[in-house]
Amino acid sequence: MKKVVEFLTANPVQYLATVGRDGKPKCRPFMFCFERDGRLWFCTSNQKEVYRETVANPNVEISVSSPEYAWLRLSGRVVYENNRAAKETCMNIPIVKSVYQTADNPTFEVFYLQDVSGTIADFSGEPPYRF
Numbered sequence: 467m468k469k470v471v472e473f474l475t476a477n478p479v480q481y482l483a484t485v486g487r488d489g490k491p492k493c494r495p496f497m498f499c500f501e502r503d504g505r506l507w508f509c510t511s512n513q514k515e516v517y518r519e520t521v522a523n524p525n526v527e528i529s530v531s532s533p534e535y536a537w538l539r540l541s542g543r544v545v546y547e548n549n550r551a552a553k554e555t556c557m558n559i560p561i562v563k564s565v566y567q568t569a570d571n572p573t574f575e576v577f578y579l580q581d582v583s584g585t586i587a588d589f590s591g592e593p594p595y596r597f
Contacts, residue, residue, distance in 0.1 A: 467501060467504055467506075467597070469586060469595060469597070470506070470538065470540065470582075470584070470586070470597060471498075471501045471506070473530070473532070473536075473538045473586055474498035474506070474530065474538070475498065476532065477530045477531065477532050477538075478497055478498070479495050479496075479497065479530070480495070480496050480497065480498060480528050480529065480530040480538075481493050481494065481495060481496065481528065481529050481530065482494055482495075482496035482508075482516070482526055482527075482528050483526060483527045483528070483529070484516060484519040484520055484523070484526050485519065485522075485523045485525065486515075486519055487515075487518060487519055487522055492515075492516075492519060494516060496508065496510075496528065497559075497561070497562075499552075499555070499556045499559060499562070499576075500555055500556070502552070502555070505578035505579070505580075506540075506542075506578060506579045506582060507552050507555070507556070507576060507577070507578050508576070508577055508578070508579075509553075509556045509562060509566075509574065509575060509576045509577070510575055510577070511565075511566075511573045511574065511575065512572075512573050512574075512575050513573050517575060520544040520546075520577070521546070524543040524544040524545070525541070525542075525543055525544075526541065526542065526543070526544055526579070527539065527540070527541040528540050528541075528584075534588070535588060535589055536586065536587065536588035537586070537587060537588070538584065538585070538586045539584045539585055540579070540582055540583065540584030540597075541582070541583055541584060542579030542580055542581050542582040542583070543579065543580045543581055544577045544578075544579065544580075545577055545578055545579070545580045546575055546576070546577045547576060547577065547578065549576055550569065552576040552578075553569035553574060553576050554569050556569070556574075556576060557569050582597070583596075583597065584596075584597055585597070
């Protein structure tokens with residue numbers, strides 16, 4: 467998990483793909499917040515379409531590439547949790563704090579990914595790192 471967290475942290479704009487409520491794929495920029503106890507945590511607003519999509523179908527995939535032409539793909543299932551500690555940790559990220567102001571914001575939601583799997587790969591010819 468350490469390699470995954472390092473890659474996500476070093477490349478802060480990831481792309482989250484969901485299945486839209488219309489059954490069509492949707493992809494948007496997203497941001498990894500932190501890892502705790504082997505869980506990758508993210509946040510969003512319960513007023514956004516991405517929230518409604520992931521409630522209806524929690525299966526997602528995240529993709530991100532580095533300036534060195536390496537990339538990470540991971541998939542998992544979104545699990546929303548009303549976790550005060552996770553919300554407080556997210557508030558340490560300036561852009562999150564600027565949007566939601568407080569962990570008590572009623573639109574502020576945190577989630578982690580369950581059953582995470584994926585790869586980190588590049589053009590080196592070496593086999594991908596699978597997790």
